[in-house]
Amino acid sequence: MLLPTITDIREAHSRIKPYIHWTPVLSSQLLNELFNCSLFFKCENFQKVGAFKFRGATNAVLSLTPEEKRRGVVTHSSGNHAAALALAARMNGVKANIVMPENAPVVKKKAVAGYGAEITFCKPTLQAREETTRMIMEKTGATLVHPYDNFNVICGQGTASLELLDEKSDLDFVIAPVGGGGLMSGTSTSVKGINKSIRVIGAEPLNANDAFISFTSGTLTPSVNPHTIADGLLTSLSELTYSIIKNNVDEIYTAKEESIIECMLLIWERMKIIIEPSSATVLAIVRENPEVFRNKKIGLIISGGNVDFRKLPF
C-alpha cells in the first residue's frame, strides 16, 4: 500500500492553491481562559463549499490525466464531499456524476445540482450506492473519487494543517476529527512530516468510535450503525486510512454527545462562527481531558460549517 508523504502533500498544495481559500487561523481569549490553554482554530468552515473536503476533491480532479478528465469523475456521497467534488470538477471543466440516496435532504440535492453535477439517485443502502456507482463507471469510464479511501484526496486534506503550521509552527498538539479518516490521515502525515515532536490527536464521537477501537485494539474494526450528532463522522476507517493513522497518530480520544453539543454552542456564541457538529468534536476532547491539554498550544482543525438551521441541537 502506497502511503503519502509530506512531499506528496506539499505537491498537492502547490497544485490546488489557485483554487482553494487559504483559510484563517482564529483565536478566542475567552475560550483560552475557559480551557486554560491556547487554542488555534484552522477554519475550514470558510473553505469553498463550507468544508475541508474541497481540498481533497480538487487535488483528485487536478491529478487526473487528460484522458481521465475527458471521461469525468464519480462518487457516492450525500454530504460535503459530493458538493466539493461537483464544484472542483466544474471549475476544471470535468463532468461529475454523484450517486445519492433518494432520501437525501433536499438542501443537499440542491447544492450538488447547483454546482452542475449529474445526480443519480439510488436506494438508501451501501450496496445500492456501490452498485450504482459501478454501473456509472462502466458506462462512462468515469474515475471514482472516494471520499477518503483515496491517495490524492488524503494528500489534499493534509494541506489544511500545512497552512496551519505555516502560520503557527510552535504547537504542542494538532487535533483533527476522525470519520473515515481522510482528514486525519492527511493531517497526521503533514504534521509529523514537518515536526515529529508535535503530538497528533484524533477526536471521535464516543457513539461512533471505530477509529478509537481499531487504534487501541490493533485490528481494523468498523462501526455498526452508529448514531451521533456529528453526522460527518459516521463513516469508518478504510485499510488505507487505518494504516496511515496507525503510523502517525499519537492518540485518539472520544467525546460524549453532550460535550460535542456544548462545544458547538460555545464556538457559535463566543467566536460568532458557524461550525458543524463534527467540528465541535475537536474542542470537546479538550474539554473532557483538561489534564492533558492544560497550558498547551493546540491547533484544531475546524472541518466545516454546513448546518441545517432548522435542526439545531440547542
Added chain:
Amino acid sequence: MLLPTITDIREAHSRIKPYIHWTPVLSSQLLNELFNCSLFFKCENFQKVGAFKFRGATNAVLSLTPEEKRRGVVTHSSGNHAAALALAARMNGVKANIVMPENAPVVKKKAVAGYGAEITFCKPTLQAREETTRMIMEKTGATLVHPYDNFNVICGQGTASLELLDEKSDLDFVIAPVGGGGLMSGTSTSVKGINKSIRVIGAEPLNANDAFISFTSGTLTPSVNPHTIADGLLTSLSELTYSIIKNNVDEIYTAKEESIIECMLLIWERMKIIIEPSSATVLAIVRENPEVFRNKKIGLIISGGNVDFRKLPF
C-alpha cells in the same frame, strides 16, 4: 450642540485601540455574484462583547476625568450597550451600574453580571428606567453613558468605519444600520470626514422607520411602539444623532422584514458567520434596491452577532 468631527473620531481611535479588536473586513464571491456588486463586510460581530457598542462604551469610559472614574458610570439598557459598558468599565477599574427591566432575558442579565457590573432592576417602562437611573446618579455621582445620545459614544462608534476605510478606501457606498443613530452618526462623520464622495447610507427596518421619516420630512419624529425582528433597531433618533445624520447622511433606505430575515440566512449560510438580525438590514437594502447598488463597491457595517439561538426566524 457640539457635533463630532473626524479629528474627534481619530482621537477616539487612538484612545481605544489598545482595548478593542481591529475587526476583519470579509468578502464573499458568492454574495457578490448574487447581488452584482462588491461587498465589504466590516465584522463588528467579532468585536468584544459581540458588537460595535464596545467601541463607544470604551471611548466614554476612557474620556472620564479621574474623579469621574472614581464615581463610576451608569446606563439603562438591556442590550449590547449594557454588556459593552460593563466590560469597558471593568477593564479600566471603573464601577458600572446597569439599570435593566426586570423582565430582561436571563442570558442578558447573566452576561452583564458576568462582566462584574452592578445591576439594578426596575419595572419595564421607560419612565421607571429613567427614574432608577437618576436615583443612582444622585446617590453615587456616577456619570450617565447613554447608549447613543452621547458625544463620546458616537466618536467611538465612528472608529469602525475609520478602520474599514483604512483597509478599503475606494468605496462608492458605506451602509450602516440605524436605530438610535449612534453608529450612523459616527459612521457618517467618519466617512464624510475622510472622503466626501463616498455616499453614506442608513439602513432601517420598514417597521421601525423613524429615521427615514425624520430624514425625509425634516422633523424629528420618534417611532411609537415599533415591532421588528431587528431588535437592536427599535430605538429612535435623539436631537443629537438626528442633527448629525441630517448633515452627513446621503440617503436612508428601509428594508422589509422578509428581506432582513432572508439576508440574515444568506450571510449565515454562505459566509458561515453569526450576525444578529439588525446587521442583516444593511444587506437587505442592497437586495431591495439593485438598481442603486449594481456594480458598486460597498462597505457594510455588520453591527453585532448576539443572537438567541432558540428563537431563530428561519
